[in-house]
Amino acid sequence: MDIITLIGLVAAFLTTASSIPQVIKTIKLKETRDISFWMWSLLSAGIFLWLIYGISKNDLPIILANGISMFLVLTVLSLKIKYK
Numbered sequence: 001m002d003i004i005t006l007i008g009l010v011a012a013f014l015t016t017a018s019s020i021p022q023v024i025k026t027i028k029l030k031e032t033r034d035i036s037f038w039m040w041s042l043l044s045a046g047i048f049l050w051l052i053y054g055i056s057k058n059d060l061p062i063i064l065a066n067g068i069s070m071f072l073v074l075t076v077l078s079l080k081i082k083y084k
Contacts (some may be wrong), residue, residue: 005061012065019072023079032080040080044073 026032047069054062 007058009064010060012061016065016068017048019069019076020076021073023072026076026083030079031082032083035076035080037077040073040077042062044077045072060070 022035026035047066049068050062051070052057054066
């Protein structure tokens with residue numbers, strides 16, 4: 001693995017991990033009043049497009065980061081709908 005791929009994987013991990021605290025807090029508190037539905041919806045659309053791009057380029061860091069991020073963002077959105 002070259003250094004650029006390693007940097008990409010670390011960046012992918014860090015940006016993907018940024019959604020984890022929100023998922024945990026939302027599950028724990030069952031409170032979504034302060035979560036913006038439209039912000040998370042737009043984020044999911046962007047992540048979906050990044051995922052398509054990563055697949056088309058066969059770029060592992062982009063595929064992994066955005067695949068996991070999509071799961072986390074959809075989790076937040078579904079909890080937003082559930083606890084509305």
